[in-house]
Amino acid sequence: MPNILIVDDEAGIRRSLKGVLEDEGYASAQAESGEACLEALHKNSFDVVLLDIWLPGVDGLETLEKIRAMANPPEVIMISGHGTIETAVRATKLGAYDFLEKPLSLDKTLILVKNAIDARRLREENRDLKQKLLPRTVIVGDSVPMKALRQEIQVMAPTNGRVLIYGESGTGKELVARAIHLQSPRKNEMFVEVNCAAIPEDLIESELFGHRKGSFPGASQDKEGTFQKAHGGSLFLDEVGDMSLKTQSKVLRTLEEQRFIPVGGDQPITVDARIIASTNKDLEEEISKGNFREDLFYRLNVIPFSVPPLREHKEDVPQLTRHFLKEFSAAYGRRPRDISDDAIEVLMRYSWPGNVRELRNVIERIVIMNPTTVRFERKHLPPLVHRDGGRRTGADFSTLHQARAAYERDYILKKLDENHGNVSRTAEVLGLERSHLYRKMKSLGIAVKE
Ligand SMILES: Nc1ncnc2c1ncn2[C@@H]1O[C@H](COP(=O)(O)OP(=O)(O)OP(=O)(O)O)[C@@H](O)[C@H]1O
Ligand SMILES: [Mg+2]
Numbered sequence: 001m002p003n004i005l006i007v008d009d010e011a012g013i014r015r016s017l018k019g020v021l022e023d024e025g026y027a028s029a030q031a032e033s034g035e036a037c038l039e040a041l042h043k044n045s046f047d048v049v050l051l052d053i054w055l056p057g058v059d060g061l062e063t064l065e066k067i068r069a070m071a072n073p074p075e076v077i078m079i080s081g082h083g084t085i086e087t088a089v090r091a092t093k094l095g096a097y098d099f100l101e102k103p104l105s106l107d108k109t110l111i112l113v114k115n116a117i118d119a120r121r122l123r124e125e126n127r128d129l130k131q132k133l134l135p136r137t138v139i140v141g142d143s144v145p146m147k148a149l150r151q152e153i154q155v156m157a158p159t160n161g162r163v164l165i166y167g168e169s170g171t172g173k174e175l176v177a178r179a180i181h182l183q184s185p186r187k188n189e190m191f192v193e194v195n196c197a198a199i200p201e202d203l204i205e206s207e208l209f210g211h212r213k214g215s216f217p218g219a220s221q222d223k224e225g226t227f228q229k230a231h232g233g234s235l236f237l238d239e240v241g242d243m244s245l246k247t248q249s250k251v252l253r254t255l256e257e258q259r260f261i262p263v264g265g266d267q268p269i270t271v272d273a274r275i276i277a278s279t280n281k282d283l284e285e286e287i288s289k290g291n292f293r294e295d296l297f298y299r300l301n302v303i304p305f306s307v308p309p310l311r312e313h314k315e316d317v318p319q320l321t322r323h324f325l326k327e328f329s330a331a332y333g334r335r336p337r338d339i340s341d342d343a344i345e346v347l348m349r350y351s352w353p354g355n356v357r358e359l360r361n362v363i364e365r366i367v368i369m370n371p372t373t374v375r376f377e378r379k380h381l382p383p384l385v386h387r388d389g390g391r392r393t394g395a396d397f398s399t400l401h402q403a404r405a406a407y408e409r410d411y412i413l414k415k416l417d418e419n420h421g422n423v424s425r426t427a428e429v430l431g432l433e434r435s436h437l438y439r440k441m442k443s444l445g446i447a448v449k450e
Contacts, residue, residue, distance in 0.1 A: 034058030071232025170357030189233030215264020315445030
């Protein structure tokens with residue numbers, strides 16, 4: 001049953017509205033002041049508020065602004081007396097659904113209330129649908145770094161701590177951000193993403209903070225910014241290292257004060273959004289070059305997270321490959337596909353400069369290009385993936401350990417190949433115990449074919 005809050009200082013009006021609404025089958029409650037209205041909204045959930053403009057104490061407009069700043073606010077219909085029409089118009093600009101004039105027409109009141117309830121239902125349905133459409137957020141991989149990542153997410157997701165995610169392009173930063181949101185108490189509210197690198201410099205403030213109609217050429221309507229959309233939920237600032245210094249200082253102020261003023265506006269809006277930022281730049285280096293504010297860095301970097309490049313957890317390549325094969329076979333309405341161990345070997349030898357995204361693209365491509373193939377072989381893989389194995393140089397590795405591991409891996413794969421995959425014979429050739437070679441292959445992510 002829809003629940004309506006009636007806010008008016010005149011008992012007579014409250015009483016007659018209550019009667020009319022209850023006759024229509026609505027539940028209702030009453031408040032005689034702005035303060036009482038806000039208190040009621042914190043205790044119970046309402047679909048619509050009928051709010052008198054003139055109230056003693058906190059007036060109707062101020063109450064309206066506080067309501068609009070709440071997470072998932074009810075629709076507000078303003079009630080205006082004689083001569084307050086202009087104020088009522090201002091109220092609709094501040095986000096009121098509509099306004100009613102005194103003396104109240106019962107018909108009009110009921111129509112507006114019904115429309116406001118419908119509008120709110122639509123808004124909620126829309127929100128639910130959007131949540132359902134969110135991309136899947138399974139983090140695939142049983143390697144040590146992926147397990148550690150899942151564990152860290154589980155520990156810090158329930159806190160409100162700000163997170164800064166580091167990682168090369170395509171490693172899964174956004175996936176991690178969504179996983180954090182979905183494992184947090186904010187999971188039913190919005191996850192809003194802003195790609196700071198993709199939005200032109202002169203539009204980013206309006207994107208983040210919204211703007212008032214007419215505040216700059218082209219601002220033909222009020223616009224809600226992403227900070228406000230993420231109220232109660234999480235705001236993902238993607239590629240935060242690409243924000244200009246000017247925008248950085250406005251973001252910093254917003255984080256410090258938990259409120260901001262829209263472009264061209266004069267009233268601050270309160271926000272409560274968990275900030276998850278990501279970057280593929282070395283922000284400390286950007287600070288030393290004067291491109292990034294140190295104070296903002298410390299605000300954002302409460303919980304640092306780092307997503308490793310795929311070349312550092314290649315043992316996940318087989319699992320990721322099968323995961324994407326399943327995903328794309330289903331997406332393109334095709335029966336399940338398999339891939340040969342041979343082809344997997346090729347995929348594991350490649351260095352994946354574009355990380356998991358590149359692997360995902362390769363799999364999508366082979367699924368599309370080979371509609372009738374049930375089992376993919378080496379020959380189905382794109383040439384780039386084949387070439388890379390032999391082209392790698394020592395300069396691609398950041399540590400001696402990685403370089404040595406890569407060399408050992410290539411060497412063992414070559415010897416295995418020469419011995420047709422026979423582990424015992426390869427161990428003999430290499431002068432190793434079979435069990436030793438077996439362990440080494442496991443640690444280097446080489447699949448054992450028995
Ligand atoms: N461990 C993983 N398991 C499953 N899918 C993954 C994994 N890591 C990444 N992906 C997938 O790879 C693609 C790229 O990941 P994502 O967009 O999160 O990367 P990113 O680090 O944000 O990249 P960019 O820096 O380019 O924005 C996405 O489709 C994502 O779902
Ligand atoms: Mg991304």
